[in-house]
Amino acid sequence: MYRFTSLAILLFISVLAVACADPTADKPKAATGTASEPSASKPAGSETLTISPDTSKVEFVGAKVTRSHNGSFSKFSGTIDLVSDKLENSRVTVEIDTASISADDDKLTAHLKSPDFFDVAKFPRATFVSTEIKPGGEGGATHTITGNLEMHGVKKAITFPATIEVTSDAVTVKSEFAINRKDFGILYPGMQDDLIRDDVLMKLSINAPRSRS
Numbered sequence: 624m625y626r627f628t629s630l631a632i633l634l635f636i637s638v639l640a641v642a643c644a645d646p647t648a649d650k651p652k653a654a655t656g657t658a659s660e661p662s663a664s665k666p667a668g669s670e671t672l673t674i675s676p677d678t679s680k681v682e683f684v685g686a687k688v689t690r691s692h693n694g695s696f697s698k699f700s701g702t703i704d705l706v707s708d709k710l711e712n713s714r715v716t717v718e719i720d721t722a723s724i725s726a727d728d729d730k731l732t733a734h735l736k737s738p739d740f741f742d743v744a745k746f747p748r749a750t751f752v753s754t755e756i757k758p759g760g761e762g763g764a765t766h767t768i769t770g771n772l773e774m775h776g777v778k779k780a781i782t783f784p785a786t787i788e789v790t791s792d793a794v795t796v797k798s799e800f801a802i803n804r805k806d807f808g809i810l811y812p813g814m815q816d817d818l819i820r821d822d823v824l825m826k827l828s829i830n831a832p833r834s835r836s
Contacts, residue, residue, distance in 0.1 A: 646684040646691050647801035647822040651761045654782040655806045658771040661754045665704045666714055672794055672831035674701035674717060679831070681719060684824040685726075685804075687817045692731055698723035701751075703831045708789050710766060715753040715796075721774075722747060739811040741775060749774040760784030764798070777807040785827070796829035 665671070682695040701717035722743040726732045736743045753770035760767040764784030772781045785798035801822040804810075813819035 644691075645820060645822070646686055646824045647820070650824055651764075651784050651800045652822070653800045653802045653825075655803070656780045656782075658773075658778045658780045659754055661714070661752045661771065665702075666706045666712055669704035669706045669713065670833070672703040672705060672833055674699070674703065674715075674829055674831050678793075680826070680828040681717075682826040682828075684826070686820045687813055688820075689817050692726050692728060694724060694726040694732075694735070696720065696723050697725065703794050703829075705789070705794060705833075710756045710787055710789065711758065713753075713756060715751070715756075715768070715770065717751045719749040720747065721749055740809055746775050754780070756787075760786075768798075772807075774807045775809055779806060783825075791833065793833055794829075794831045796827060796831075798825070798827045800825055 676697060676699060679699075680695065681699055682693070685692050685694065696719050698720035699717060701715065704714045704716075706712035721741045722736060724732065724735050724741060724743070726735060735741055738745070750773045751770050753768055755769040757767045757769075758765070761784040764786050766785050766787045767782060768785050769780060769782040771778055781802065783798060783800040783802075785796050787797075788795045802825055803821050804823050805821050811819065
């Protein structure tokens, strides 16, 4: 009986440990700072590629003490202004419809749209405009991207690693990094016995096709 009880306790602790795991624990943390003014015009001689939900995904994972939730945005648009196949001289812009947010729970989806979180009625868009793309990045990434993220009425520079590939058919960007929601004024703490983690895992999978002449 004692051995059975001990085994049951160990199994319970193991399950709880998995349920409570922080999805951002082994991911790069985005650095935030003061936003800088990007160039108002697109780079000279650039080829403009379209970013859309048809070929790309903007997803996230948020977590409480007891469990995590998967979510995504279904409506967004953007461009990659590619200069001579050189990413360092190029620019990325993305605009997200915050009301298109959804999570793996209907009640949570509604809550995320409320003033406790994204307040989509007051802040219907989130935007990102790159200001610098450098070779090399944390965790084996090919590049490090810096740009201005405006979300929930707060505008800050963020820096994160990404793996980018330029081919004759498309430009692809893949990145997973943690971002602190409180840096952008999303402060809702959650229930006292089930607090929400500050860091949210962002998962970007961008495929911007190139036109063939």
